[in-house]
Amino acid sequence: MNAIIQLNDLSKSFKTQHVLKNVSLDIRPGEIYGLLGPSGSGKTTLIKMMIGLELPSNGIVTFKGNKLKAKEVYPSIGYMAQSDALYEELTAKENLAFTASLYGLKKEQRKQQITKVMEMVDLLPHLEKPVHQFSGGMKRRLSLASALLHDPDVLFLDEPTVGIDPVLRKEIWDGFHQLKREGRTIIITTHVMDEAERCDRLGLLQHGEIISSDTPAAIKTHYGVASIEDVFLKNGGVSLEN
Numbered sequence: 001m002n003a004i005i006q007l008n009d010l011s012k013s014f015k016t017q018h019v020l021k022n023v024s025l026d027i028r029p030g031e032i033y034g035l036l037g038p039s040g041s042g043k044t045t046l047i048k049m050m051i052g053l054e055l056p057s058n059g060i061v062t063f064k065g066n067k068l069k070a071k072e073v074y075p076s077i078g079y080m081a082q083s084d085a086l087y088e089e090l091t092a093k094e095n096l097a098f099t100a101s102l103y104g105l106k107k108e109q110r111k112q113q114i115t116k117v118m119e120m121v122d123l124l125p126h127l128e129k130p131v132h133q134f135s136g137g138m139k140r141r142l143s144l145a146s147a148l149l150h151d152p153d154v155l156f157l158d159e160p161t162v163g164i165d166p167v168l169r170k171e172i173w174d175g176f177h178q179l180k181r182e183g184r185t186i187i188i189t190t191h192v193m194d195e196a197e198r199c200d201r202l203g204l205l206q207h208g209e210i211i212s213s214d215t216p217a218a219i220k221t222h223y224g225v226a227s228i229e230d231v232f233l234k235n236g237g238v239s240l241e242n
């Protein structure tokens with residue numbers, strides 16, 4: 001199967017710190033690919049390089065068969081950063097309307113999309129509320145809604161469910177699987193084990209290196225462990241939850 005994103009021998013250093021080392025990965029169209037690893041292992045840096053927000057020190061990122069050009073891919077991707085980029089004084093609706101205008105959505109389409117994404121993250125009743133009245137989890141969900149607004153076919157989600165309780169997290173994951181059924185590709189970072197198990201494939205990052213890239217079941221079989229977390233522990237790592 002052709003890869004939608006290909007990382008070839010990617011390395012990244014910040015001054016003398018080697019954050020990523022010779023990472024090679026294929027992301028396949030229509031899959032949910034999880035990047036899993038302890039804090040500081042390089043997940044965010046890797047995602048940023050996939051969308052051109054960070055440039056590799058070495059190696060090449062290919063997006064849909066061509067060398068990545070950030071400006072060209074932006075209309076077709078959604079990116080949810082680790083910290084929420086929201087205007088606190090504006091309402092949820094005003095925040096989304098602003099993002100929609102950046103993507104050039106027409107008025108009718110804008111209205112439809114705002115309702116659709118707010119329903120998905122279970123925030124529709126809070127549309128008119130200013131963001132400074134939102135809880136941390138609600139802000140996370142609004143950021144997710146914002147990343148989905150222009151119907152992107154590839155989604156990059158950096159710890160999208162931090163601060164969200166398990167019940168709602170499950171609902172949001174049902175939403176991710178719905179997006180997958182619609183043919184979208186999702187790249188997601190997480191620390192949470194039950195999320196890792198819901199991905200089609202996982203890339204395990206430890207000390208800036210991909211130690212495994214496969215289905216959760218295949219990884220567990222390969223390492224002879226009962227849970228993905230045990231792979232890190234077996235490799236001399238630390239517990240993932242933080």
Ligand SMILES: Nc1ncnc2c1ncn2[C@@H]1O[C@H](COP(=O)(O)OP(=O)(O)OP(=O)(O)O)[C@@H](O)[C@H]1O
Nearest residue numbers: 014017019037038039040041042043044045046082
């Ligand atoms: N712009 C930067 N300048 C200098 N160092 C950086 C920069 N961005 C990241 N780093 C360093 O690179 C390492 C990896 O950071 P990164 O945010 O990619 O890890 P992570 O796996 O996403 O961590 P977390 O799970 O805590 O978010 C860290 O040591 C971090 O301090």
